[in-house]
Amino acid sequence: MNFLEEKILRDGVIKEGNILKVDSFLNHQIDIDIMRQMAYEFKRRFHGVEVNKVLTIEASGIAIATLLGHLYDVPVVFAKKSETANCTDDKYISQAYSFTHKKMNNVFISKPYLSATDKILIVDDFLADGQAAHSLIDLVRQAGGEVAGIGIAIEKGQQQGGSRLRAEGYRVESLAIIESMDWQTQTVRFRNQPEMSLEGANLTIG
């Protein structure tokens, strides 16, 4: 079991509706040591892959993208989300459905910040249906750039985002892949790991 799987067991909480709350260390409060380990681990896994830019989507991907940009010493770009179209010539725009907020978002990047010579490492905190990842890939493609790889903190293996991206030929590196979880028993099974109990199950954080 790796450091992130251990952290999920220790501090994660499973909520009804297949929701894993990792607010306490990943996407509201940020455990800087876990975040650093994640950045080092992505760099290790993508060793030998040429990367000249790190790309993520606001808001919770920005922390890991920043540390990764720091390690690679390359610029970071975060795509912005907006309900309104506001379509102008100077932006690449794609669409992504947000299951969290139950609405379609426009995802955009100003054109000067993506280019045809870019070799881009996409990173995000979660991969479930792959909506955000696909919209980021779409933006890179519109610019004529290359997706060097996709680094994900937590992949929900029951949903199809990861398997679809891999079938499309992308190299996806997920630090923790959840095969199944049960909010009633507060148990989780990571890919290639036995089923485990969450120690954080007694927490009452919403």
Add this chain to the structure above:
Amino acid sequence: MNFLEEKILRDGVIKEGNILKVDSFLNHQIDIDIMRQMAYEFKRRFHGVEVNKVLTIEASGIAIATLLGHLYDVPVVFAKKSETANCTDDKYISQAYSFTHKKMNNVFISKPYLSATDKILIVDDFLADGQAAHSLIDLVRQAGGEVAGIGIAIEKGQQQGGSRLRAEGYRVESLAIIESMDWQTQTVRFRNQPEMSLEGANLTIG
């Protein structure tokens, strides 16, 4: 002139309506070297000040907050924004008017991530009217914590946020303070600096 003032002259663009666009290095694309220098400079300016947590607000404050958390080796918390009230017992909630989006936002932090023993360094990319900073201070106070200081990348000195916060006794360290700017001549005057021409004035990025 410091590194951030120089970067603003080189890559900033002034738009009509007193808007300074720094999308190319601060809040859309992130120049990781500038971001690192900012983190080091905040740490230098707040030398001797006890800090056990870095606090910001999503989305564009997260990058600098993360590097600062990395330097201090302390957790980072980013407050979330939401239009809907969604008032529950487990959140500290405050309000802030967004001039960018012309609406009132609820700003909130889950209660476990702020505490009465916290000595918090607040950081953000911009300070204008101080709406976001005041809402963050309000959240820290609700938890009974202490604001150790406020670190700002770019303060708009013509607006009252900075002077109000200083009058209230907060230590505000802004790396670049804009006294005036003119979109027609693409000139800017930083506090304690002569008026300067933006070199980026020929860019057409919206």
